Amino acid sequence: MYKNQRNLMSEKVSSRKQQVRAEDVARHAGVSRVSVSRTFTPGASVSAATRAKVLKSAEILGYRVNRLASSLNRSESGIVALIAAEIDTPHRSAMIAELSDKLQAAGKVTMLINTSGYEERVKDALLQAISFRTEAAIILSGAPDPSLADTCFSNGMKLVLINREEDFPGSLQIGPDNRAAGKTALKALLRAGCKRIALANSANATWSILERQKGFVDAADEAGVEVLSEVGGLTSYQAGLELGTALLDREDRPDGIFCTTDLIACGVIDAARQRFGLRTPDDLSVIGFDDIAQAEWEGYDLTTFAQPTDQIIEKCLEWCTTEQPETETVKLPAKFVWRNSVQKARIPLK
């Protein structure tokens, strides 16, 4: 009798937020609380009559099952953490859009943790995820502190690193095959007949971006081609402008540039057009990476690599629903997207 009443003794009742509970619905419908619970539990056994009564009362009272409470004894929160920096960047935001959409379709809920700024925030983000008993954490940027691995797993949390390869046991590490893409980029520039080949990269590149660079440079070494390399700035459009300006100012002006990112590539193309009066692909061939929306814009029409986003996400979801996953590293081929920023092949294919 007493337990059914709420806050009888406390006078501070009014300051407390009132919530509608299963108890209230049960009383209103004239059934037991368990019947309410069962009504909203798929596969539970309730008669059609009581179910109807419960649903009606719930509608009237505005009742919704408290998933925070239900997570408690089901030990499945349904929450997945998305940890990322520079969320407003074209490629990153596209990734987040896709991920959140697919997670939602899979019945999960996404908790977005922004780690822009200090690198340290990734650690805090993971700790926060653990606090909310996130089923998994998908890390899009920043390297997590490996010492956290145990804490993650002792709380039954799955871990996915996208575009990172770190020493983080028990996690899925997935991303495009950056080296192969870098190699392909070089071949494409050679095939286009470029004589002076250059690389434009940011100074604070991530692991993934450095891999692209390495693939490109290694392939050049193999082919016995010299690479004019310009590195500086952030991974941004502005950096691209500056890198492009620096490269095109050289006496031995390059005629083919691989940019490790589409944003940089857009900057390079604009530097060429606005500052030097050069046009792609006639005067200059440019290749980017990511296939952001702007790559398709008519002013750029950028030849680039599309990240295998769909496959990455599919694998992510599969991993998140697997029981006891082992450490796994997956490299997926990036799709080369031919547009019109690279000179048509003067040297025939093959």
Add this chain to the structure above:
Amino acid sequence: MYKNQRNLMSEKVSSRKQQVRAEDVARHAGVSRVSVSRTFTPGASVSAATRAKVLKSAEILGYRVNRLASSLNRSESGIVALIAAEIDTPHRSAMIAELSDKLQAAGKVTMLINTSGYEERVKDALLQAISFRTEAAIILSGAPDPSLADTCFSNGMKLVLINREEDFPGSLQIGPDNRAAGKTALKALLRAGCKRIALANSANATWSILERQKGFVDAADEAGVEVLSEVGGLTSYQAGLELGTALLDREDRPDGIFCTTDLIACGVIDAARQRFGLRTPDDLSVIGFDDIAQAEWEGYDLTTFAQPTDQIIEKCLEWCTTEQPETETVKLPAKFVWRNSVQKARIPLK
């Protein structure tokens, strides 16, 4: 005695995810469970000695307070829902980046709900937010079903509509003063000496965008100026390309275009440059709205309006932490950002 053991009777123990509880830490540290709770509750009274023991044991066992559980009796989840569609759009993603960052700084956690696709998803998103006892829901796109208002408030949820003005009692409705901006845009084009003035807008514009259009057209009516109006497509770059092409193909080709969105403006500028060989601002003046990153790119250098993002967010947070907010509508002035897509004033100011 029995209650301290876990899952003694069930044989399915192994399939259940083991979590570290305050109980475990207490036993390991040789203190009571309450002391553990107090250690992690700011302002609670624990001796330095026990606090140290607890912290050490927590570190060793990898313990983190379960915020799902603590939300139960504190009736504050600390979660705020962000409901938005087309997350990968420049302005939207910038907004989300800022919001999530500021929310985090305020000690809140953001739950991102993607409502791209069906309009109906906004309703589901709100219901989901309620299920997770979100402290507030910030709706960036889509009109919520007004019938949900009661359900929201009966669960103590705050509501913010950004860039929408709907009949949703008890909510904060906030955004830029779109009408005023439209008016300013017209004046700017007139002052630049434009003779044939046009408007480019998408066919599925939101309320906010329609307001800009209305402000622009009304001001034109007042000034006795005719507006060539082209409407079609989505609110996207591609639509801008088509709208721009259609406008510039006319016999009475416009020399000043107000685009209701920067994305559309970029499309219009590219149509002018790539398809008609026209340049801004010499041959054509263009004004956009949003001040997305690309507006600053050298290829566009777009004169536009910056949304008062900081103030919007500040007001949002203030609202979310207010006790019993009343319905409120806030219009903030959008800042006119002069760049170089509009002909320099031929008619002197004032």
Add this chain to the structure above:
DNA sequence: ACACGTTGTGTACACGTGTACATAATATAG
């Protein structure tokens, strides 16, 4: 009519935490 399987409901407990209250330990004042 009886034994028996089916189905729906109720009871009791667990999930992991915070907090009011009572009580034990300690510091302070006389």
Add this chain to the structure above:
DNA sequence: CTATATTATGTACACGTGTACACAACGTGT
């Protein structure tokens, strides 16, 4: 050294839900 004020710990209960178990109601077949 005792009486008292202060502080730290322990006890009990509440938050809102899911589920194993017991049991009542209800046909069904002989």
